[in-house]
Amino acid sequence: MKTIRYGNEFMLVDERGYISRPEINMPASGQWKIIGAIEFNNLGNPVREYTLSQVLTEKICWKHKNGKQKTHIIDLDHGTQRIWMNPPHNLS
Secondary structure (H helix, E strand, C coil): CEEEEECCEEEEECCCCEEEEHHHCECCCCCEEEEEEEEECCCCCEEEEEEHHHHHHCCCCCECCCCCECEEEEEEECCEEEECCCCCEEEC
């Protein structure tokens, strides 16, 4: 089980990528899941994509040296794919 820190909120991710939100008693249902991540360079261009397996097992650099978000989670929420741009987040 991994933890996402998303702004001031903490969420949990299981080995299938399913996300739960303990703060509001929302269990993982499979309707909301991580499918990967994407890394951008300092000009905002995509330079690398990570699979769910890589997100869950590899050490990923989530921020640039200046503190700005570098790698962004990609999720699937009720069939819609999204890239988390804000607020800052990481997975550990």
